[in-house]
Amino acid sequence: MLAPSLLILVTFVLYPLVRAVWLGQQRCDNFGNNCVSRGFDQYVDMFTSREFQSALGVTVKYALLTVPLGLVLGVGLAVLADKHLRGVGVFRTVFSSTVATSVAVASLMWLFLLQPDVGVLANVGWINELFPSVKDPGWLRDPGTALVAVSMSSVWANLGFTFILVTAGLQGIPRDLHEAAAIDGAGDVRRFWSVTLPMLGPTLLFVVIVLTSRAFQAYGEIELLTQGGPAPYDSTTTVTYFIYGRNSVISGDVGLQATAAVLLFLLLLVLSVLQLSGLGRRVHYGD
Amino acid sequence: MATDTRAAAIPAVGFDRPRGWRALGRYSLLLFVAFLVLFPIYTTIVAALKPGNEVLNDPLRPGPFTLDVLRDAWSTGRLGRYLLNSFVVAIVVTVCQVVTSLLAAYAFAMLDFPGRTLLFGVFLATLLVPLEVTLVVNRRLIDSLGWLNTYQGLAAPFLATAFGTFLLRQVFLTLPRDLRDAAAIDGVGHLGFLRHVAIPLVRPTLGALALFSFLSTWNQYLWPNLITTEADKNTVQSGLRLLASTNLDEPNLVMAGTVIAAIPIFVVLIVFQRQLVRGLTAGAVKG
Numbered sequence: 001m002l003a004p005s006l007l008i009l010v011t012f013v014l015y016p017l018v019r020a021v022w023l024g025q026q027r028c029d030n031f032g033n034n035c036v037s038r039g040f041d042q043y044v045d046m047f048t049s050r051e052f053q054s055a056l057g058v059t060v061k062y063a064l065l066t067v068p069l070g071l072v073l074g075v076g077l078a079v080l081a082d083k084h085l086r087g088v089g090v091f092r093t094v095f096s097s098t099v100a101t102s103v104a105v106a107s108l109m110w111l112f113l114l115q116p117d118v119g120v121l122a123n124v125g126w127i128n129e130l131f132p133s134v135k136d137p138g139w140l141r142d143p144g145t146a147l148v149a150v151s152m153s154s155v156w157a158n159l160g161f162t163f164i165l166v167t168a169g170l171q172g173i174p175r176d177l178h179e180a181a182a183i184d185g186a187g188d189v190r191r192f193w194s195v196t197l198p199m200l201g202p203t204l205l206f207v208v209i210v211l212t213s214r215a216f217q218a219y220g221e222i223e224l225l226t227q228g229g230p231a232p233y234d235s236t237t238t239v240t241y242f243i244y245g246r247n248s249v250i251s252g253d254v255g256l257q258a259t260a261a262v263l264l265f266l267l268l269l270v271l272s273v274l275q276l277s278g279l280g281r282r283v284h285y286g287d
Numbered sequence: 288m289a290t291d292t293r294a295a296a297i298p299a300v301g302f303d304r305p306r307g308w309r310a311l312g313r314y315s316l317l318l319f320v321a322f323l324v325l326f327p328i329y330t331t332i333v334a335a336l337k338p339g340n341e342v343l344n345d346p347l348r349p350g351p352f353t354l355d356v357l358r359d360a361w362s363t364g365r366l367g368r369y370l371l372n373s374f375v376v377a378i379v380v381t382v383c384q385v386v387t388s389l390l391a392a393y394a395f396a397m398l399d400f401p402g403r404t405l406l407f408g409v410f411l412a413t414l415l416v417p418l419e420v421t422l423v424v425n426r427r428l429i430d431s432l433g434w435l436n437t438y439q440g441l442a443a444p445f446l447a448t449a450f451g452t453f454l455l456r457q458v459f460l461t462l463p464r465d466l467r468d469a470a471a472i473d474g475v476g477h478l479g480f481l482r483h484v485a486i487p488l489v490r491p492t493l494g495a496l497a498l499f500s501f502l503s504t505w506n507q508y509l510w511p512n513l514i515t516t517e518a519d520k521n522t523v524q525s526g527l528r529l530l531a532s533t534n535l536d537e538p539n540l541v542m543a544g545t546v547i548a549a550i551p552i553f554v555v556l557i558v559f560q561r562q563l564v565r566g567l568t569a570g571a572v573k574g
Binding site: 002016098104109120124257269272 | 321391416423
């Protein structure tokens with residue numbers, strides 16, 4: 001009964017992982033053939049290379065731009081829509097809606113919003129007067145703002161996911177706790193910090209881990225919005241885009257792609273261990 | 288996609304039911320945020336329904352309406368073809384993931400065999416390997432099998448899932464062993480027991496897993512891009528990318544494609560919202 005699963009997982013997950021570690025110390029020609037062994041120093045060379053370091057820096061920045069903001073917005077909206085107001089269901093539907101957008105759909109919507117020539121913001125008179133930079137040079141074309149613009153699209157696209165999870169988490173908090181705190185005279189703010197947030201711990205930890213790994217694996221939004229540019233600073237080339245982007249310097253060299261991919265794997269591994277041991281220890285599981 | 292699991296009993300006057308000015312303030316805030324969240328969706332739909340020469344003329348004002356652009360995206364943009372491809376691949380992956388995880392989860396939960404703990408560890412370990420690491424090698428593997436531009440190439444690496452196996456195993460573990468033993472004495476084999484006892488037990492989890500599999504396959508971006516070189520074999524996501532890169536100067540056509548690509552998932556999520564919340568929260572709760 002295990003055979004089918006085992007066959008697939010070994011062939012398409014474990015073997016490729018081992019093979020990637022092996023390929024990662026080789027250099028290949030443009031067709032991925034005639035690979036020559038270069039030794040495991042290639043990992044060190046890759047890690048210390050200017051290109052990889054730059055991609056890593058961009059990725060970390062991207063994670064810092066998307067994860068905290070996404071978390072705060074998700075929690076804020078979920079708390080806002082958790083009150084018993086008439087018609088709050090409509091708002092819940094609206095806030096959940098972005099979960100239905102794939103990375104391609106969300107990115108193209110934002111490309112159309114932000115594009116300086118044929119985009120929405122650049123062609124609405126008053127927005128254009130308020131923020132001249134939407135047209136010239138355009139937020140996606142200015143190395144200073146491109147990553148922020150991409151992360152706006154990503155925060156938007158992830159909002160539905162975070163909102164749904166936090167809302168479910170809020171509904172798992174026993175009402176007695178809130179009632180008891182209210183009877184003791186705790187106001188909305190106090191109850192948020194002393195009841196809601198601690199009780200949401202496990203949910204928030206999960207959201208942080210998922211959002212962080214999504215940030216580290218960001219590819220589609222980069223390809224569709226900026227192609228890793230604007231040049232010459234490679235200001236939005238994340239690690240994943242560095243590995244797979246068509247205009248990346250290592251595009252076509254399977255050996256170097258594998259090197260960078262294995263490094264990405266190790267980074268994500270270290271990161272999840274850190275998050276689980278650091279944040280995980282402070283999370284309260286209720287019993 | 289409202290999450291309709293409200294607290295069971297809501298008293299008419301509660302400490303968490305804002306009234307008067309506070310309710311008004313909260314509504315204004317909710318409306319404002321809802322407006323921001325819906326803004327990109329709104330501009331996309333407006334553009335998709337406008338003729339080409341009107342798109343940049345006040346992009347916030349709807350109309351003049353036309354369905355021609357949507358028709359164009361469907362036929363010349365081949366969105367119909369891409370939707371079919373996505374649908375076939377997503378259904379195949381979903382069905383296979385459900386079957387393979389059912390079998391594996393049952394084996395891990397109900398059978399005793401040597402090396403069970405070790406093998407389960409191997410399954411869990413695959414969860415740590417990000418897709419991006421294995422794709423380099425998987426691309427070569429699929430290529431050497433001659434499966435580029437085929438459904439089997441798009442689907443093969445994803446026919447089993449450690450996540451689903453883990454999820455279902457957790458539920459199977461709650462089945463008393465005595466029940467299985469009693470069934471065995473009555474001559475019921477493992478497959479019979481799986482079908483008549485175990486599967487009905489996990490049906491809700493199964494629904495959540497199926498929706499999760501379908502969505503993640505449907506939304507895949509990087510893999511179809513690596514595997515597809517012929518236009519006809521694109522999934523919706525890689526097809527959208529193609530549409531966007533070849534029609535840069537026709538934002539309304541691209542937005543029409545985006546709308547067409549987004550609609551099926553919106554419909555699926557509205558129909559299956561209960562499973563969605565279950566599926567997304569499955570990873571967040573302990574147990």
